[in-house]
Amino acid sequence: MIDRLAIFGATGDLAARYLLPALAALRAAGCLRDGFQLIGASREDWDSHQYRGWIADRLDRHGSFYPADARRAVAASAHYRQADVTNPGDVAAVVAGDDPIAAYLALPPALFPHVVTALYDAGLPTGSRIVLEKPFGEDLASARELNSLLAGLVPEQAVFRVDHFLAMTTVQNVLGSRLANRVLEPLWNSTHIAEVEIIWDETLALEGRAGYYDRVGALKDMVQNHLLQLLCLVAMEPPITLGERDLRDRKVDVLRSVRPLTDYDVAHRTRRARYLSGRIGDRAIPAYADEEGVDPRRHTETFAEVELELDSWRWSGTTFRLRSGKALGQDRKEVMVRFRSVPHLPFGHEGEALPNVLRFGLEPEGLTLDMMGIGSRARAFTPLSLTARMEPPDLPAYGQLLLDVMRGDPALSIRGDEAEQAWRVLTPVLSAWERDLVSMQEYPAGSDGPAPRPHKGEQRPRSDLLHPEALPGDLP
Structure with a gap:
């Protein structure tokens, strides 16, 4: 110690x-x-x-x-x-x-x-x-x-x-829920899960952080580290133990399996934007470019979204969408696992049978399963939600991190090769954005963010796939 x-x-x-x-x-x-x-x-x-x-x-x-x-x-x-x-x-x-x-x-x-x-x-x-x-x-x-x-x-x-x-109990609950419950782990694959959204939307604007944020932006500040770490916990194979070697080996496996993005992929699978002036509750928010300490010439984004695919046996065919934005109309901080629709409904019904959605609330803490049931009228579907709330943690996240440091337990820290793999995943995005291959959208502060861009074109053929360790300079 x-x-x-x-x-x-x-x-x-x-x-x-x-x-x-x-x-x-x-x-x-x-x-x-x-x-x-x-x-x-x-x-x-x-x-x-x-x-x-x-x-x-x-x-x-x-x-x-x-x-x-x-x-x-x-x-x-x-x-x-x-x-x-x-x-x-x-x-x-x-x-x-x-x-x-x-x-x-x-x-x-x-x-x-x-x-x-x-x-x-x-x-x-x-x-x-x-x-x-x-x-x-x-x-x-x-x-x-x-x-x-x-x-x-x-x-x-x-x-x-x-x-x-990684030290937030709600984040650790993502891993714990899958590995400690037999009902979930058999379904935790692309056969049953269509897409996973990892979202950290904030009503907060810059709040005096322009000196740091304007040189970094949403992609580096949130997606490259926090959200990719959540991706690892959602998608990793079950480790033998939760010791530092087993846990971090499995996280690196996930990052290595992320399919490298071409310029075409970046243009069709990523979005960037920054906020205009607007209101959030009773607060008047100036446009990002007018915030004190911001250099508009940097073209720093306050909203970033990236869609990734994993080339692995478990996850081939599932889309992972990572998104973070500032000065939005509401806080939304969750991991949302959307299951595929049932293959067949064997009886007539009224209403729509929506796919099941499992939500891990990060702030506030919670776990919600959206499912379907039969309402008061026979054969009429009605949405049901099962919700659980977490007990408050014994220590704040930074308290747990400092305790791990002083005790010498690096399980919840990021290994060197893991940090490099995280940069490998997003380097093609950074490069394409620097070359303006993706236009900078805008959204009013207090809104839901930029309008989603419709996806055009076809998925690139499997013959275009490269080895997961291929770097952006190796891309055609």
Whole structure:
């Protein structure tokens, strides 16, 4: 168990809203020992006293539901070092000491290579760990370069490429529901499932994140990491155990099986858009291009949708649709599994027998099965919904992630080859969008998003398929 945590970017929004409350939750649950030390590193010209006051204020704002003594203990454990994360000497001073340390890079991905190189030069005590926030790299090439740097610093099992979605109990329930219930697993294949939609639609707009978001966009911010991770849990083969090797091997198998996208596929299977001005409830939302901190020339998308197919025995013929958008009219955060229609109805009926739909609610938590029954009139179909609500988790997602880091359990983090495969899947989309092969649509803030584009043309023939590891440069 590691008792030292260094946060680079310790005064940022991620630390304030998520990491500090997570530490308070761990302290309240008895998971942090009395000797725990928090080292905050950032550019502000502060001392430890000022930093502790800032922590107390942020915990009052974002973690007030945790006991006051737990919040005070987190603040009391903190020390502060002013640091330029691109300066090797500053980085070395932050991690100095003989005991193992967990170095959490709560920073923009462009800074990761600088900090990792500085950590390598400084040398880390044996048993130390590195934690990197998503997105891991900015493209396939940078992800490979970063993996190479990390390999020279610590063992792969000491690298935690964290995605807090994986620690959400509702997300883990996607895997648990399939594997712990015999009634589902026999149906979990393309014979019975027509399509799967993985959706994260938000009413939130930028909310002050333009400096980060305008350089990333919806595809990199949500689809490349969070939604592809959900795809892995939905589509993976049952692992032998939930240990880090078995679980992550099966996730990589899913990403390797994603059929490579050609330019034709990108043009017909993806959409991108950004919001115009509008209203969401009582809020007036300016157009994305007019938001403070946005450079309209970047053509950054606030809505992204990608349709994927898997070349595997289990999933050939099932469509997987990944979608995320900002400033939409309602929050919709779910995994929706749509089953195929029954092959034959043996009796006359009134009304339409709709396909069964299994919905995993992510926020709020829940599980719903939409099915058909017979209504009050004989042979008249009526929709039925069976709904279950989840018990609240013992720890918030970031609390579970930090606990895994300190205990050294990487099962819920992303392995190096997995991060590269995720970039491989979406590199053709990024390339085609940069060349404007897919037009930028627009939608009013507060609406349902851009109008769906009708699919035209035929599916490409099977003879066009390439090996799953083929890179975009190998595409015809």
